[in-house]
Amino acid sequence: MQAEALIRHLLKEARTKEAWDVPLLETRFVVVDTETTGFNPNTDVLIAIGAIEMIGDQIVPARTYHSLIRPEPERMIPPVVVKLTGIRNEDVATAAELSKVLHEFLDFAKDAVLVMHHSSHDVRFLNAALWLKSRTHLTHRVIDTFDVAKWLRPSLNQYGLDELLATYQIPVEGRHTALGDARMTGQLWKLLIHESIEKGVSTLGDLYEQIVLSKR
Template sequence: MKEQKGMGRMWHLYKMGGITPALASMMGAQNAQQMAFIRSMSKEQRKDSIMDQPLDEMEVVVFDLETTGFYPTNGDEIISFGAVLLKGERLVEERSFYSLVNPKRKVPKHITELTGITNEMTEDAPDLMQVLHDFMEFVGKRLLIAHASGHDKHFLNTALWRTSKVNLTHRVLDTIMVAKWLEPGRSSYNLDDLLEQHGIAITERHHALEDSRMTAMLWLRYLKRMLDRNVVTLGDLYAYLSKH
């Protein structure tokens, strides 16, 4: 009976004000505020076009996620977020983001061996809603860049839908796509090989913040080459990428 009353109240709130107050009534004030922020950002993001922004002036966020596996719809979870900020051709050293996430499940042994993230480390970490809120606040309305972005985008989109019932509206640019355009015919486009090719020091792989930093350095190498080719705006870049 109590459960039926709870569902009835949630349905009433949904009819009166939409999904946000309905979910908020079930989640508590802090989570409700975080969800409202994420939903508001998603709505605002859809209004703005960044395609005309000059690449040598634009602020972008290069990010990476570590996860318990490959399938967010089958129980795998994010266990860390990492991100760095670039302003045009400069890495903003004092602006970065890193947080572990409590996945509310055990971290598989092979993931611990790969990432160094243990169950003990995640037990005291903040939950997904908190870290997702903080990450999206760091990102703002900026373009997102990642290497082999499909994995990260899938997990991020799933997390946004699960926590806030919104889809990712930010553009996500994949450095693999840029590499394939600028360096066609390579036998490998994995991050280690590209970093080595461009003389970028490999620090700590499979650490979300360090992978973000290294991917950012790779992007800056490519950005210089794009500017030399008179690829000036994000729209110019997407036009070239669409042909390759």
């Protein structure tokens, strides 16, 4: 019950700061990536969370978070996921419990705007975990670098992380690890911020409006 209360408290705090009108270059972002046993949050589970902090377009090197997670409910990691991520069943067997990792991650994120690539996957799994442990969901604002890149570069054929890393000439290091992907997504977000500002977008609210308009 104490862990549930802490998670609820941290999520409540995440709603207290209004970021809509804050300039992008002054906004605190936390870039997040997760690793999971599969793609269905109803049957698969989180096995790792990685995150880095950014203030505007500046990555804060000393501010990172990463943890493996003991699968809850218990699941075996499929061989294809082991091969892709390098995370083995024996690695997570003694990893931190889900409640502890959620608490640590939310304490790291606080009221930051969360940045993810293909955010629906990560958000669905984070929400499934939060619902399991505390009957609540993320309250943070979320930016999806997929949507931002699609608005900025409508002529590209593909917007997967690998394709965008190649387009923006970002070195690939630690691909398919939660912290490695968070770091590379942070590098991508830094460049997307610059391009957004060049297009006249200065605040988070401006950016959301442009993304919505680009989908119409």
